[in-house]
Amino acid sequence: MSTEVKETEAAPQGTERRLNMIEAINDALDVTMARDPDVVVMGEDVGYFGGVFRCTAGLQEKYGKTRVFDTPISECGIIAVAVGMGAYGLRPVPEIQFADYIYPGLDQLISEAARLRYRSAGEYIAPMTVRSPFGGGIFGGQTHSQSPEAIFTHVSGLKTVIPATPYDAKGLLISCIEDNDPVIFFEPKRIYNGPFSGYYDKPVQPWKKFDASVVPEGHYTIPLGKARHVTEGEQLTILAYGTMVHVVEAVCKEKGVEADILDLRTLVPLDIEAIEASVERTGRCLIVHEATRTSGFGAELSALVTERCFYHLEAPVERVTGFDTPYPHSLEWAYFPGPIRIGGAIDKILSE
Amino acid sequence: MADRPEGSAAKGDNRPTLSLHVPEPKFRPGDTVDFSHIDVPEAGSMARPDETCDPAEMRDMAYGLVRVLGEDDKAHGAWDPKLDPDTLRAMLGHMAMTRAFDERMFRGQRQGKTSFYMKCTGEEATSVSASMALAADDMVFPSYRQQGILIQRGYPLIEMINQIYSNKGDKLKGRQLPIMYSSREHSFFTISGNLATQTPQAVGWAMASAMKGDSRITATWVGEGSTAEGDFHSACTFATVYNAPVILNVVNNQWAISSFSGFAGAERTTFAARALGYGLAGLRVDGNDPLACYAAEQWAANRARANAGPTLIEFFTYRAEGHSTSDDPSGYRSAQERSEWPLGDPVMRLKNHLIAIGEWDEERQEKMDLEAAEHVKKVTKEAEANGILGHGLHHPFRTMFEDVFEKLPWHLKEQSEQAIHERETKFPGGLDL
Numbered sequence: 001m002s003t004e005v006k007e008t009e010a011a012p013q014g015t016e017r018r019l020n021m022i023e024a025i026n027d028a029l030d031v032t033m034a035r036d037p038d039v040v041v042m043g044e045d046v047g048y049f050g051g052v053f054r055c056t057a058g059l060q061e062k063y064g065k066t067r068v069f070d071t072p073i074s075e076c077g078i079i080a081v082a083v084g085m086g087a088y089g090l091r092p093v094p095e096i097q098f099a100d101y102i103y104p105g106l107d108q109l110i111s112e113a114a115r116l117r118y119r120s121a122g123e124y125i126a127p128m129t130v131r132s133p134f135g136g137g138i139f140g141g142q143t144h145s146q147s148p149e150a151i152f153t154h155v156s157g158l159k160t161v162i163p164a165t166p167y168d169a170k171g172l173l174i175s176c177i178e179d180n181d182p183v184i185f186f187e188p189k190r191i192y193n194g195p196f197s198g199y200y201d202k203p204v205q206p207w208k209k210f211d212a213s214v215v216p217e218g219h220y221t222i223p224l225g226k227a228r229h230v231t232e233g234e235q236l237t238i239l240a241y242g243t244m245v246h247v248v249e250a251v252c253k254e255k256g257v258e259a260d261i262l263d264l265r266t267l268v269p270l271d272i273e274a275i276e277a278s279v280e281r282t283g284r285c286l287i288v289h290e291a292t293r294t295s296g297f298g299a300e301l302s303a304l305v306t307e308r309c310f311y312h313l314e315a316p317v318e319r320v321t322g323f324d325t326p327y328p329h330s331l332e333w334a335y336f337p338g339p340i341r342i343g344g345a346i347d348k349i350l351s352e
Numbered sequence: 353m354a355d356r357p358e359g360s361a362a363k364g365d366n367r368p369t370l371s372l373h374v375p376e377p378k379f380r381p382g383d384t385v386d387f388s389h390i391d392v393p394e395a396g397s398m399a400r401p402d403e404t405c406d407p408a409e410m411r412d413m414a415y416g417l418v419r420v421l422g423e424d425d426k427a428h429g430a431w432d433p434k435l436d437p438d439t440l441r442a443m444l445g446h447m448a449m450t451r452a453f454d455e456r457m458f459r460g461q462r463q464g465k466t467s468f469y470m471k472c473t474g475e476e477a478t479s480v481s482a483s484m485a486l487a488a489d490d491m492v493f494p495s496y497r498q499q500g501i502l503i504q505r506g507y508p509l510i511e512m513i514n515q516i517y518s519n520k521g522d523k524l525k526g527r528q529l530p531i532m533y534s535s536r537e538h539s540f541f542t543i544s545g546n547l548a549t550q551t552p553q554a555v556g557w558a559m560a561s562a563m564k565g566d567s568r569i570t571a572t573w574v575g576e577g578s579t580a581e582g583d584f585h586s587a588c589t590f591a592t593v594y595n596a597p598v599i600l601n602v603v604n605n606q607w608a609i610s611s612f613s614g615f616a617g618a619e620r621t622t623f624a625a626r627a628l629g630y631g632l633a634g635l636r637v638d639g640n641d642p643l644a645c646y647a648a649e650q651w652a653a654n655r656a657r658a659n660a661g662p663t664l665i666e667f668f669t670y671r672a673e674g675h676s677t678s679d680d681p682s683g684y685r686s687a688q689e690r691s692e693w694p695l696g697d698p699v700m701r702l703k704n705h706l707i708a709i710g711e712w713d714e715e716r717q718e719k720m721d722l723e724a725a726e727h728v729k730k731v732t733k734e735a736e737a738n739g740i741l742g743h744g745l746h747h748p749f750r751t752m753f754e755d756v757f758e759k760l761p762w763h764l765k766e767q768s769e770q771a772i773h774e775r776e777t778k779f780p781g782g783l784d785l
Contacts, residue, residue, distance in 0.1 A: 040563065066563045072593055077552050077586030084493075084556020084570075087541060090563070104582070111546045112553065118755045120534040120542035121524045125758075157756050180758045225761065269761035 018208040019215040021192045024166035025055045025131070028173035029093065031219050033063050036091060039177060041068045043078060043095030043131075052097055053133055053192060075105035079130065083112050086126040086182075093177055099134035099186060100146045113182040114157030129176040129183045134162075135243050135290050136327050137190035137200065137336060145327035147242075147291035152184045153267045153300065159183040159224060160267040164191070164245040165212035168265060171222030179224065188242035198247035198339045227271035233258030236284035236349055239275060239301055241265065244288045244337065251342045257350070259286075267297055272304065279305055283314035284349050290337060293321040315352030320345045375614030377685065385688035392694050395422035395641075396429025403651055404660040407633045414624035414634035417668060420643035421701050425708035433485075433647040437711040443484060443642055444702045444712075445720060447476040450500045451699060452724035453509065456732055457516055461530075461677045465740040466516050468530045472497045474672030474690070477642040477698035478603050479573070480504045482667075485649035486571055491561075493541045493554035493572035496531055497603065505538045509728065513735035518746065521738030525747045525754075539568075547578035551587035551600060558598035558656075559590070569656040571599040571649070576623050576666075577608025580616045588664065592630045597656035599649065600632075600664045603639065605671035610684035624666035632664045639669030640695040642702045670695070749775050 019027065033039045041056055041063075047070040050057030060068035071078050075096055082092040096102045102109075113126040136145030152160045161176055161183055163169035169187070176183040190196050194204045195212075207213035230249055235257055238248050241264040252259045260278045264271065279285045285305045287298040298319040305317050320337045327335055379385050398418050401410040420427050427434075435443070454471040461469040472479065479500030483492070492501055502512060514521035516530040524534060534542035541557075544550055554572035561568050574584060579602055591598050602623045606613050616623075627634025633655060637648040645667060652663035670693040674681045681687075706712030739745020753760060753768040760768070 072586075072589050074586045074589060076582050077555075077590050080549065080552030080583060080586055081556030081559055081590055084553035084558070085560040085563075087553065088491075088557045088560035088564075090560050107546060108549060108552075108583075112544060112549050116542060117758070119524065119528050119532070119544075120536075121527065122755050123534050123536040124542050159757070269757075269763070272762055 017215055017217060018213040019166045020194070020207040020213065021163070021166045021169045021187065022053055022055050024170040024215045025173055025187065026057060026059070027215060028170040028177070029056060029059055030062070032174055032177045033059065033067065035219065038089060039067075039091045039093060040085065041093045041095070042071050042082075044071055044073055044097045046070060046095050051095065053189065055131070055187075056095065075101055075103070076108055079105035079108035079113065082128045082130075083108060083116065083126050086113075086128050087116070087124045091177060092128045094128060094130055096130060096132040098140070098144050099132045099148055100143045102130075102132055102148065106151070109152070109158065109182070109184075110155050114155050117181070118157060125180055126182045127180045129173070129179070129185050131173070131185045131187060133189035133192070134186040135188045135190055136332060137196065137243065139329065139332060140327070141329040142326040145332070147186075147289065147322070149184070149186055149267060150291060150295060150297045150300075153297055157182070158268065160186070161224060161265065162186045162188065162242045162267065163265065164188065164228075164242055164263045165210075166207055166215050167212050168222055168228065170215050171220050172224070172265060174219065175221040175224050178221065186242065190243045191246060195246035196243055197250035198342070200333050200336075222265070224266045225269035225271055226265065227274040228263040228265055229274075230261035230263050231259060233260045234282055235259055236286055236346065237262065237275070237278040237282045238286045238288060239264060240288040241267065242290070244290055247338065248288050248342055251339045251346070254339070255343060255346065257346055259346075270304075272308070275301070275305065276308055279309040280312045283312050285309070285313070285317045286320065286345055286349055287317065288320045288337060288342060290322050292324045293319065294324050296321055315349045318345045318349045375612070375619055377612035377614065379686040379689060381682055381684065381686055383686045383688075385686050385692040387692050387694045390694050391417070393417050393419060395419040396431070398429065398431065400430035400651070403655040404658055405633075407627065407631050407661075410633060411628060414627055414636055415622055417636055417638050418644045418648055419638040419641050420647060421641045421705055425701070425704040427643055427705065431644060431647040433643055433650060435643070435646065437706070437709070439484070440702065440706055441712065443481055443646070444699070444706060446480045446484075446500065446504045447642070447699050447702065448720055449724045449728075450476045450480060450503050452721065452728045453499065453503065453512070455725070456728045457513070458677065460516070460732065465736070466518065466530050467741055468677055469516065470497055470531055470676040471673045472499060474693075474697060475603060475605055475639065475669050476500050477645040477702075478601070478639045478667040478669055481642040481645035482571070482601060482649040485646045486653055487568070489539050490568050490653070491539045491541065491554070491557050491570045493550040493557065493570065494543060495547070495550065495573045495575055495578075495603070496543055496545065497575070498573050499531065499533075502533060502535065502538065502540060505540065507533075507535055507538050507540070509731045510735050511535070513732055514738055517735060517738070517740045519735070519739035519741070520745045520747055521735065522747070525751050548574050548581035548583040550574070552583050552590060554600075555587050555590045555594075555596050555598050558596040558662075559594050562594070562597055567657070569597040569599070569653060571601060571653075573601045573603055575608060576602055576604035576606075576613050576618065577611060577616050579623060579626065588626065588630045588632060591662040592632050595659070595661045597659065598662045599652040599656060600662065601649075602626075602664065602666045603669060604666050605639075605669050607671045607675065607681075607685065609675040609679055612685075622666060624664060627664035632662055634664045634666070636666045636668060638695055639667030640693075640698045640701060642698050643705070668695070672697075
């Protein structure tokens with residue numbers, strides 16, 4: 001487990017809970033709602049039904065309809081009322097049912113939530129955490145599979161956070177909710193139930209088989225802006241987040257490559273120190289994300305590594321990404337940056 | 353290329369040819385203006401429904417026009433808010449101050465003291481009178497033409513001018529376009545500059561107030577042109593779904609820069625009638641009648657406070673000046689419109705009313721106008737000591753990077769150092785960095 005993790009309340013002795021990512025997210029919401037009466041949860045189908053992915057299950061029953069409620073199908077409206085609630089002093093946690101649905105709310109996120117503190121010189125803030133499942137690999141077609149994180153990392157005033165394990169999902173989500181800036185919290189829905197090796201034709205391994213599913217009860221936080229060392233290695237650095245963390249780990253294991261894999265966890269603010277330290281040591285850097293390639297967050301990472309670690313590099317920085325097409329339904333696995341694409345890039349970077 | 357050449361139909365198709373309607377205002381520059389098509393009901397002729405009534409029982413309110421001040425300058429009918437003379441004089445004073453402020457700031461922009469200004473001439477009642485009907489701690493989410501609210505709420509003029517000049521006294525640190533004020537202390541939300549975004553935010557604030565069992569309500573203002581934005585639809589939907597204690601004020605001043613209200617749908621129906629489809633209470637009000645504006649806002653505030661639901665108010669008014677300092681209205685509309693506007697001028701109407709009831713006279717009016725102009729002039733001078741736009745008396749460079757986030761992340765720290773370095777290069781050993 002990462003050494004940065006500060007457990008503010010120790011888990012009860014002798015109990016070891018193993019949760020999947022959905023349960024961990026639900027637990028984070030439960031813990032923060034219990035501690036802070038200003039935390040409210042809203043979104044399409046999140047109330048009585050508990051969310052289409054069940055992340056808010058049981059919360060309305062426990063905290064009542066004024067703190068956990070369904071909303072109209074209006075992402076613009078959901079983000080906008082969260083801005084108003086934040087200005088009042090609440091700490092809203094709106095859910096956008098799929099990241100692909102977030103675009104009608106973009107003006108309210110980009111021009112409003114992200115700008116309130118700046119334009120009012122701190123008089124008004126938008127302390128909201130927008131939760132949204134993102135990424136593909138579940139046969140969601142082009143409107144239920146996208147990874148739009150780079151749209152948000154491009155916006156000044158927004159933080160973008162993406163967990164890759166149940167333990168991180170809980171600790172990071174609590175940090176986000178307690179943060180006084182607006183945060184986009186993208187949940188990699190492919191790994192809600194178990195990590196993904198990249199082999200879609202192999203059965204899913206449930207989270208409970210992995211130690212990262214051990215989720216303490218009660219309150220703990222993982223600071224934003226701190227990457228997680230997934231594996232340590234000297235051959236190359238691999239920067240990834242979300243689902244791809246597990247895919248690159250599986251590929252490296254399969255190929256017998258000793259990679260320094262960093263799970264970035266937070267894209268803004270980015271853990272640049274961890275990235276620099278790793279690349280300076282290995283001299284090689286591979287960046288992997290599922291989102292489309294052009295102007296993706298990988299381009300930013302590539303530029304940063306080149307600008308800051310150039311004289312340590314022994315090979316050009318490589319990117320492995322989704323293709324610059326919409327996410328195709330039937331050809332989903334041809335789009336997905338799977339083991340072949342990643343393996344090829346590793347071979348290339350190691351041969352230079 | 354179009355599917356089919358213009359005017360052609362598929363073979364054997366006897367369906368009629370379609371044509372597109374593009375709205376056109378009745379009058380363009382040089383045209384003689386005749387507003388006789390505007391239906392102006394007699395003052396006092398509209399019934400006043402109970403504040404808790406079902407929106408379905410007051411549908412006619414969305415098509416009529418609530419008017420209190422008649423041709424005789426007296427107050428008439430059930431909507432007369434029966435304000436005492438001191439309150440009426442205070443209202444007149446705020447409106448006169450707003451007008452004096454607008455005159456001075458407009459001139460300041462023309463003199464190169466700032467980049468931009470917007471007057472609210474002719475629309476003063478829609479902010480001043482409406483604001484007076486609210487409690488001082490009711491939250492307001494204004495658009496950009498409600499300076500009257502700040503003046504009515506006693507926000508210091510010098511703060512407004514500092515903001516307009518983006519000078520070192522500007523508490524918004526010179527970050528916002530002039531007139532995009534913010535004052536949490538005065539329950540005045542930070543003005544966006546993007547249109548209609550504040551309307552659903554106001555609903556969210558009202559929902560929060562209701563969720564917390566608070567007693568404060570919310571009012572928001574939006575122009576008729578930007579009711580076309582999706583945000584307005586979101587606001588109406590959330591307001592009605594959650595029965596939020598909010599007042600949605602639509603200021604129909606007939607013009608959105610150069611586009612007349614027809615481009616927001618005014619050729620077909622009223623803006624107050626938007627309320628009906630949502631099941632909101634809708635009121636259409638003479639926006640140049642300060643007493644009607646007060647009475648309507650008070651009605652809606654009472655309704656919201658009684659948990660009886662939100663109200664959509666259309667203030668039917670006229671934008672007597674250009675949209676801002678950046679446009680010349682003589683290029684797109686007839687100059688006669690202002691003088692021919694059938695609902696008159698709100699300041700004149702209130703003044704005449706006070707005179708008609710024996711509580712005011714021309715002499716006092718003149719004195720008040722003069723004092724307002726002099727006060728604004730004096731405060732403007734004070735503000736100018738803090739600098740005017742582009743003359744160096746702005747906030748230190750490092751402030752550019754503050755408030756993007758609560759804490760400065762590494763990338764902004766690096767960029768801040770870069771900016772300070774550039775400043776030092778340009779002005780060695782110079783000003784506050």
